[in-house]
Amino acid sequence: MRKIFKQLHIWLSIPLGVVIAITCFSGAMLIFEKEITRMVQRDYYYVEEVWGEPLPLDVLVAAVEPTLEEGRKITGVTISDDPEQSYKVNINTPKRAAVYVDQYTGEVLGEPGRLQFFKDMFSLHRWLMDERPEDKDAVFWGKMIVGVSTLLMVIIILTGAVLWFPKSLKALKHRSQIALRKGWHRFWYDLHVVGGIYATLLLLAMALTGLTWSFEWYNKGFYKLFGVDTEASAGAVAKSSKGGAKSNIENPYIHWSDVVREVESRNGEFVEMTISKGKVDVKSSNCGNQRAKDTYHFDSATGEITSVERYADKASDSKAKGWVYSVHVGSWGGIFTRVLWFLAAMLGATLPLTGYYLWIKRKFFKRK
Secondary structure: OHHHHHHHHHHHHHHHHHHHHHHHHHHHHHOOHHHHHHHHOHHHHEOOOOOOOOOOHHHHHHHHHHHOOOOOOEEEEEEEOOOOEOEEEEEOOOOOOEEEEOOOOOOEEEOOOOOHHHHHHHHHHHHOOOOOOOOOOOOOHHHHHHHHHHHHHHHHHHHHHHHHOOOOHHHHHHOOOOOOOOOHHHHHHHHHHHHHHHHHHHHHHHHHHHHHHOOHHHHHHHHHHOOOOHHHHHHHHHHHHOOOOOOOOOOOOOOHHHHHHHHHHHHOOOOEEEEEOOEEEEEOOOOOOOOOOEEEEEOOOOOOEEEEEOHHHOOHHHHHHHHHHHHHHOHHHOHHHHHHHHHHHHHHHHHHHHHHHHHHHHHHOOOO
8 A cells, every 4th residue: 555655646746746846936935925025115015204193084095096097996995003004095906906105194105016026926826827818618727737736736745644654653753853964865855755744734734725716616615614605605795795876975085084083992903904985894913814804884974883793793604715815825823824834835845856856866876
């Protein structure tokens, strides 16, 4: 049986190793995208100086509106708990677009956009930089290759764990250490075998959650396993996103600052708050489900809070996808788990390379 696992491990790894290495490396590069982007483009994300109280939101929105091209509209404003961070004015198109504004002076800081490096890393990670076909029924080959490789990566990881398993407690010590002073060959061997076992659980978590974006059948089955009906929850979201009738209020932003102050007084500490038409979403922690939020609904005409949806009271359907995302990117435990996920993903990127080295060494450079 061990021989079968070994052959399975080797012959799946040889054709798929390069794709797995690229997927792991590009995923690792994306983990600290937010911090790196804000460091590189600091002038957009931070104000020069904190000047007392921020200007009213309707004033800030009025400063941004004239800078937008025809067809682009303001959908909301995101406020950080850090007074030095500029306000993010969200725009309807393109997806996730935003203009940043100094909340103390009203100066429009600009629309930074995603750094090209991270655009490329994301494209590599999801579909090997392949272009999405215009025909929806056509095979998206880049996405398919990444998905199949990730699915088979699970088998590679599990067979690798079986092969690592020591036959005795005495052998466990040698199977748990990476030798640093016994030559390069031994180092690469230990990095592959021992390093791989240390990263096994994290790589499995990344792979099993990542597959929910690769295959519809897997997505449905995965969530169903946890009692979540994705079709029912998607229908509920679509229904709620349609909203009500168009607002006839001359200035729909007039009460936004009052609403934000009221929500702050009710909610207490928060990490991030996004106000949009008729509602305020409040994120209260950098740990756990990164998409967890309390939602306050308000009357746009009066600014009165009409209802509150606490995250703790929401159905499991609305929580599941946020948890899957948080586990996949390692953000559920704050900076500690993000560092662990980064190291595991980088180690995952080296495993195919060390595996190729060991296989070539054994296959073509056998000692006589």
